[in-house]
Amino acid sequence: MPPALDPMIGRYLRLEIDCVPHRLYFEEAGPANGIPLVCLHTAGADNRQFRHLLADPQVTKRFRVLAFDMPWHGKSTPPDGWEKSEYRLTTASYTAAIRAFCQTMELDRPVVMGCSIGGRIVLNLAIAHAAEFRALIALEAADFQQPWYDTAWLHRPDVHGGEVCAALISGLIAPQSPPVNRHETLWMYMQGGPGIFKGDLYFYRVDGDLREKVKVIDTKVCPLYLLTGEYDFSCTAEDTLRTASHIKGVEVQIMKELGHFPMSENPAKFREYILPVLDKIATQDRG
Template sequence: MIDGKLWRETCATDERLALASAAEVSFTACGVDFVFGAGSGAPAFELRAPDAAWQRFFQRVPPPWYQSFFGMLMRVPGAEVRGDELAFAQHAHLVRRVLEIGRTLASGEPEPAAGPLPEAHATTGGYTTVRLDGVPHRVFYEESGTGPDVLFLHTAGADSRQFAYLMNDDRLRANRHMVAFDLPWHGRSAPPPGAAPGTYALTTDRYAETVVALADALGLHRPVVVGASMAGEICLELALRHPERFGGVVACEASDKVPGRQVSWARDPRVDQTLFVPEWVDGLMAPQSPAEYRAEVWWGYSQGGHGTFVGDILFYSGDWDATDRVAGIDTGRCPVVMLTGEYDYSCTAEMSRRTAEKIPGAAFAVMPRLGHFPHAENPPLFVPHLLDALSLIDDRTERLA
């Protein structure tokens, strides 16, 4: 394992940890104790896991589930937080940083540095109005490229900025007209007038209705819908409900049901949501994803509207349950491609595979070195997967014409 003295000394001089100077860190034989408040004595909480799990965790490139302690908590037997779980939630950003330092020391390799991001200026944006239950909603959208329509759907608590680099990719722009939009209550699409903050709650019906209304408002012709996570789930629902309206779906990080992803700390007033929510999702990304893209995903989640992430998760890991319905998708009318990153511990590749096997004619593939946000955490790696999926949908559509 790691030299505890060196680990503590490194943490003591780390610039990011210095922002929380009241935090002290001590270590035990089996895991890590975090002591908050100088001279407090007893640890506020401890992170515990089997020795074999820690050995996997501290590899420079850990295997799936072990890239994050949140992943270990969900998927690795014996991983747990002992003590004050509220303190753990309040300091999740410091926990991650301490463990990152430990991983660097254990591997003997420096942390990957963030590089420059490509320019993303090819999109144009504007607003349109969609009516939901008779109520007008002002919705922001962006578009880029020429060709058949592709509609991108962002993940829970996020917005269409996630697709900036896909929409600037020359290979996609040359052959596709791409549209991405911010759901109401997200990003640049405000809540409807008079809506009380914190009351937002997404349902399967409202989500499907919103996507159809936006496609109609923009005059999109049978667009292929692409989305990950909750957006991957609604892709499957759209293929089931509206096979004539959409030309196909690319459902990423999706399965017929995703249990266990609602978390009380995401709505607890004692927890800073601008820190906890991005930490909750950060570990879902693959460790190989470039630091610069990962940082943008983190920052985007830190800017989510009050209660928006929680309201989306009520759909993602609650209202959405198509266990007994996905078999009814007619891929002859609406082709289905499912893609899942190998590092996604929320919706694992095996969960997606089992769902794809229920859908006659659906295609499925695992995406190596990608996690829960493939379109945003590593766009250059994801684009070839997307191009292959779109090509497959094109081929199937041409055979049916």
């Protein structure tokens, strides 16, 4: 194989989130003057889930794609003094991190696309901060899902947390997903920090209940797109359709042959669904 470089570039960004200094790692690709597209990874994972999107020339010819590792995830370091507290993601802290990244990077009304917990927080952006964004894309998202897992297993000294996380999410990958992509998705979960997946799920299970709140979303202020894989039993198609029924003007699609991690488990299939959405956003932006 001849040597080749992927197009994305990785950097560290120093910023304050809720007045606390952080150092976030992010990768980007695409023209500096492209439409900013910020991508949010799933619980316990990192921005590698979007590496195929970052390397897709059909996307990056118009969009400046940026994918950052949330604090405590991937290459982003925890804030100083992290050893004195337990990591626990909340709606407020998650929203603050996204807004701080966008503001520090001076992104002009970016598009934000998130998956799973990233999709749930996109709904909160639509509820509370819609005017700051030109479009919002929620993958595998609903206003609430009943927990189907026991988080007590996710941070114990006698259990390999990463392997348990990977085992927990393995069934959420569609059977049609290529084995290479399946195992790469699982590998990312095996590498999460101790207790981080559990801390993310606090937001998903407890603090991020958006039932009733989604009814105030105004898609005239900011277009909202919901896309969910048919094989996702964490956020089911029914969960997403129920949520969409409360949001006037939302565009919703159930993605065939995809599960809970569409951008990493089957990138080729996912682009069949996401490219038309991005085309529509780019066309509206020109208008």
